[in-house]
Amino acid sequence: MEVLFRSRRSTGSSVIWVVQEIMDDMHSRSLVMDEPGTLSVREFDVPEVGPNEVLIEVELCGVCGTDVHMNEGGMPLDFPVIPGHEFAGRIVETGEAVTTDFAGVAIEVGDAVTVCPGRACGECWYCNNVPARPTACLDRTVYGFTSIDREPTLRGGMSEYVLIEGNADFFRLPDDLDIDYGALVEPLAVASYALEQSFQSGLPFAREGYGPGQSVAVQGTGPIGLLTVATAHATGASEIIAIDMVEKRLELARKFGATRTVNIRDYDDDEALIEAVRAKGNDGIGPDVVVEAVGHPSAFEQGLRMPRNGGTLVEVGHFADAGTAEINPTWIVQNDISVESSYVYPPAQFRTSLSLLQGYRDDLPFLELFDYRVDLSEAESAFEAQATGDSYRATVHP
Numbered sequence: 001m002e003v004l005f006r007s008r009r010s011t012g013s014s015v016i017w018v019v020q021e022i023m024d025d026m027h028s029r030s031l032v033m034d035e036p037g038t039l040s041v042r043e044f045d046v047p048e049v050g051p052n053e054v055l056i057e058v059e060l061c062g063v064c065g066t067d068v069h070m071n072e073g074g075m076p077l078d079f080p081v082i083p084g085h086e087f088a089g090r091i092v093e094t095g096e097a098v099t100t101d102f103a104g105v106a107i108e109v110g111d112a113v114t115v116c117p118g119r120a121c122g123e124c125w126y127c128n129n130v131p132a133r134p135t136a137c138l139d140r141t142v143y144g145f146t147s148i149d150r151e152p153t154l155r156g157g158m159s160e161y162v163l164i165e166g167n168a169d170f171f172r173l174p175d176d177l178d179i180d181y182g183a184l185v186e187p188l189a190v191a192s193y194a195l196e197q198s199f200q201s202g203l204p205f206a207r208e209g210y211g212p213g214q215s216v217a218v219q220g221t222g223p224i225g226l227l228t229v230a231t232a233h234a235t236g237a238s239e240i241i242a243i244d245m246v247e248k249r250l251e252l253a254r255k256f257g258a259t260r261t262v263n264i265r266d267y268d269d270d271e272a273l274i275e276a277v278r279a280k281g282n283d284g285i286g287p288d289v290v291v292e293a294v295g296h297p298s299a300f301e302q303g304l305r306m307p308r309n310g311g312t313l314v315e316v317g318h319f320a321d322a323g324t325a326e327i328n329p330t331w332i333v334q335n336d337i338s339v340e341s342s343y344v345y346p347p348a349q350f351r352t353s354l355s356l357l358q359g360y361r362d363d364l365p366f367l368e369l370f371d372y373r374v375d376l377s378e379a380e381s382a383f384e385a386q387a388t389g390d391s392y393r394a395t396v397h398p
């Protein structure tokens with residue numbers, strides 16, 4: 001359609017008219033969350049693609065724990081919303097001014113792409129003064145979380161079509177990477193960025209921060225935890241301790257590179273659990289780095305006491321508010337624990353994800369995460385499967 005439009009546009013108005021009519025007839029079936037707990041499939045007109053925009057036809061979209069949380073009323077958003085921020089699709093049409101993706105890779109109709117959902121305004125104090133932290137933008141919009149009443153409507157991945165706006169950051173998938181991997185780029189960006197928070201900035205010196213050969217514990221082996229295990233494996237951790245209460249998940253964690261596992265159910269109380277984790281890191285001293293990817297306040301309380309003295313706890317699990325934790329600040333001081341936050345990622349983290357997926361797809365079973373696939377009409381069951389833990393990462397295939 002795009003080829004027709006572009007190649008004949010200058011040759012006669014009748015052709016433009018015919019093609020324009022086809023464009024106007026395009027509709028998108030999209031999942032809409034009118035309010036938490038209310039999901040339905042609705043049909044929308046596909047808008048005309050502006051010079052800086054790109055239209056994609058979605059192939060698949062993951063149902064994230066955050067989507068479940070949103071559906072359960074845990075996020076104060078401006079509804080209705082088309083959910084979905086972990087998606088990949090193929091380019092249907094590109095605006096005249098768009099010739100490359102975010103990384104400068106040439107694109108054309110039919111290419112597989114994934115979209116970095118967060119979009120900074122580019123104009124506020126943070127965008128001007130702290131550009132490396134686009135998540136701090138004061139007028140940030142996010143695919144999958146922004147009201148359909150704010151143009152453009154098609155701004156969520158659980159939809160046949162998504163319109164990529166002018167300054168949204170999208171990435172072309174390498175030709176040799178199956179399009180399904182595209183839906184893992186976002187969660188892997190979350191996970192790899194979280195582990196990167198434990199890197200010591202400036203000149204590295206012996207055993208400060210994370211580095212090759214070090215000991216990493218990961219609390220929680222849902223998708224973010226598993227992908228953190230994968231990142232630790234890929235970056236040369238010598239010990240990777242996976243912690244969860246579901247044996248099946250710990251088994252998968254071993255396939256993703258965990259060298260030892262701790263099943264929470266084997267321990268009577270926090271004390272015993274913390275001791276078990278410390279016993280498995282650095283010959284009983286405790287791991288150098290702990291990444292909290294559970295999202296429950298008790299996990300944060302436990303995680304704070306797991307690293308060796310001078311070690312690091314990275315908090316990534318509590319993206320959504322799950323309540324408060326009890327902290328004894330003296331523990332942090334006396335044991336010299338660094339506590340790092342990890343809030344989403346800058347768009348360039350998608351390049352890191354793509355490199356990790358390309359480099360490790362033969363070693364690590366990334367696509368085994370997708371164990372519950374449905375089409376748009378059954379999307380509600382995908383939310384359920386994700387909420388109950390029946391699937392690692394349910395996917396909707398519009």
Ligand SMILES: [Zn+2]
Nearest residue numbers: 064065066086
């Ligand atoms: Zn997510």
Ligand SMILES: [Zn+2]
Nearest residue numbers: 121124127137
């Ligand atoms: Zn801004």
